[in-house]
Amino acid sequence: MGDDRFPSKQRDVTDGDRKRLDDLDGRLREARKGSEPPARVSNQRELGVAYRVMVEMFVGVGVGGFLGWWLDAWLGTAPILLVTLILLGFAAGGLNAYRAIRTYSEGVERNDRPGG
Amino acid sequence: MAEQHSPLEQFEIKRLIPVEIGGIDASFTNSALWMVLALLVVSLLMMAAMRQRALVPGRLQSMAEMSYEFVAGMIRENVGDEGKKYFPFIFTLFMFILGANLLGMIPYSFTPTSHIIVTFALAFVVFIGVTAIGFARHGLHFFGFFVPAGVPKALLPLLVVIEVISYLIRPVSLSVRLFANMLAGHTMLKVFAGFVIALGVLGGWAPLAFVVALTGLEILIAFLQAYVFTILTCLYLNDAVHLHH
Numbered sequence: 001m002g003d004d005r006f007p008s009k010q011r012d013v014t015d016g017d018r019k020r021l022d023d024l025d026g027r028l029r030e031a032r033k034g035s036e037p038p039a040r041v042s043n044q045r046e047l048g049v050a051y052r053v054m055v056e057m058f059v060g061v062g063v064g065g066f067l068g069w070w071l072d073a074w075l076g077t078a079p080i081l082l083v084t085l086i087l088l089g090f091a092a093g094g095l096n097a098y099r100a101i102r103t104y105s106e107g108v109e110r111n112d113r114p115g116g
Numbered sequence: 117m118a119e120q121h122s123p124l125e126q127f128e129i130k131r132l133i134p135v136e137i138g139g140i141d142a143s144f145t146n147s148a149l150w151m152v153l154a155l156l157v158v159s160l161l162m163m164a165a166m167r168q169r170a171l172v173p174g175r176l177q178s179m180a181e182m183s184y185e186f187v188a189g190m191i192r193e194n195v196g197d198e199g200k201k202y203f204p205f206i207f208t209l210f211m212f213i214l215g216a217n218l219l220g221m222i223p224y225s226f227t228p229t230s231h232i233i234v235t236f237a238l239a240f241v242v243f244i245g246v247t248a249i250g251f252a253r254h255g256l257h258f259f260g261f262f263v264p265a266g267v268p269k270a271l272l273p274l275l276v277v278i279e280v281i282s283y284l285i286r287p288v289s290l291s292v293r294l295f296a297n298m299l300a301g302h303t304m305l306k307v308f309a310g311f312v313i314a315l316g317v318l319g320g321w322a323p324l325a326f327v328v329a330l331t332g333l334e335i336l337i338a339f340l341q342a343y344v345f346t347i348l349t350c351l352y353l354n355d356a357v358h359l360h361h
Contacts, residue, residue, distance in 0.1 A: 048344060052293065059289040064281060085281070088274075092282035096289065103351065 049104045053097040060096065064089015123306035127230055127299070147234065150226045154215035162211070183211065187346065194350035198357050205245070206353075209238065210346040217298065217338030221331070229341075230298035235291035242349050243287035250356035261359055290348055297341050301334045 068085030072078040133144035165180035173181055187207045191199040199206075213229060220227025228234045250258040262279040263272070308330060311323035 048340065051297075052289075052344070055289050055293045055296070056285070059292055060282070060285055063285045063288050067281070067284070088278055088281055089285075092278045092285055095278060095282045096285055 046104075049100060052100045056097040056100060057090075057093045060089045060091075060093015061086055062089070064092065123303050123310060126226070126302060126306060129231075146226045147228045147231060150219060151212075151216060151228045151234070154212055154219050154228070157219065158211045158215040183207075190347055190350055194347065195354045195357060199350065199353060202249075202353060206346060206349060209242070209349060210342055213238070213294070213345055214339065214342035217342055218335070220298065220302065221335055221338060227298050227302055229294055230302055232291060232295040235295040235345075236287065238294075238345070239287040239290040242290065242352065246349075246352045246356045249353065250359070253357060254359055257359070258356075261355070286352060290345065294341050294345050297337055301330075301337055305330055305334060 064085040064087070065082065067089070068082035071081045071085070075081070130146045131143040132146060132149060135142045135144060161176075162180055165176040168174065168177060170177060184207070187210050188203060191203055191206060195202070216227065216229045219225055220229065247258075250261065254260075262276050262283065264275050264279060267275055305327060308323045308327045312320040312327065314320075315323065
C-alpha cells in the first residue's frame with residue numbers, strides 16, 4: 001500500500017513544483033558552499049575544549065604567580081605583587097578560558113546547523 | 117624485566133655526542149636526535165611524495181596533498197587571505213609536531229614533544245613571531261589590542277593588566293597543553309605495560325588489551341595535539357593580523 005501511494009504522489013508534482021524544488025536545491029548548494037562539512041570528531045573537539053579550558057585556568061594562576069614572585073624578588077615588595085598577580089592571573093586565565101569557549105561555540109553555530 | 121625501573125625512564129635525556137660551547141652544555145642528545153629524525157622523515161616523505169607530480173595522485177602524493185589542504189584550509193578559515201603568506205611556517209610547524217609525536221609512538225623511541233622545554237621553545241617562537249607581525253602591521257596601534265572596548269574608564273587599568281597577562285599566558289598554555297598530553301599519555305602506556313608483566317600470563321591479558329586501546333588513543337592524540345597547536349597558532353596569528361579577539 002505504501003508502495004502504491006508514493007509514486008502516485010510523485011506524479012502529482014507539477015512542473016512548477018519541480019522548478020521550485022530545483023531552485024531550492026540550487027539555493028541550498030549556494031548556502032552550503034562556504035561552510036565545510038560538519039566535523040565528525042565533535043565529541044573529541046568538546047573534550048579538547050574542556051582540556052583547553054582546564055589548562056588555561058591552571059596556567060593563568062601559574063604565570064601570574066611566577067610574574068609576581070619574579071617582580072617581588074626584583075623590586076623587594078614581597079608578597080604584595082605575588083598575591084595581586086596570582087589573582088590577576090586567575091582572572092586572565094578565566095578570560096582566556098572564556099574566549100576558548102566562545103570561539104568553540106561560535107564554530108559550533110557556524111558548522112553544525114545544516115543537518116546537525 | 118627487573119632492569120626496567122620506572123615508567124618515567126623513557127623521558128630521560130641522554131647525551132649522545134657531548135658538546136660544550138663556552139661553558140654551555142650543547143650536547144647532541146637523544147631528544148635532538150629524534151627531532152632531527154622527525155625533520156628528516158617529514159622532509160623525505162614530502163619530497164618523495166611530490167617527486168612524480170602526477171595529475172592523478174598516487175597514495176603517497178595524495179597524503180601530501182591532504183596535509184597541504186588540511187593546513188591551508190585551517191589558515192583560510194581562521195586567518196583569511198592575509199594568512200596565506202604564513203603558510204610555509206605553519207605547515208612546517210604542524211608537520212614537525214605531528215612527525216615528532218608519531219615517531220614517539222615507535223617502541224624504544226623518544227618523544228621530544230614530551231619535554232616542556234621543546235614545546236615551550238616552539239610556542240615561544242610563535243609568540244615572538246606573532247607579536248612581531250602585529251607590530252609590523254599595525255605599529256603602535258597594536259597596543260590597542262590590550263584595551264578592551266566599551267569599558268568604564270575606572271576599570272580600564274585593571275583590565276589592561278589582565279589583558280596583558282592573558283597575552284603572556286598564551287605561549288605557556290600552548291606549550292603546557294602539548295607537553296602534558298604527551299607526557300601523561302606515554303607514562304600511562306608504560307604503567308599499564310608494566311602491569312602486563314606484573315600480572316603474568318594469567319592476569320596480564322586485561323592490561324594488554326588496555327595497552328592496545330591506549331596505543332590507538334595515543335596515535336589519535338598525536339594528531340589531535342599537532343592540530344590543536346597549529347589551530348591556536350592560526351588564531352593567535354589572526355589576532356595579530358586583524359587586531360581583535
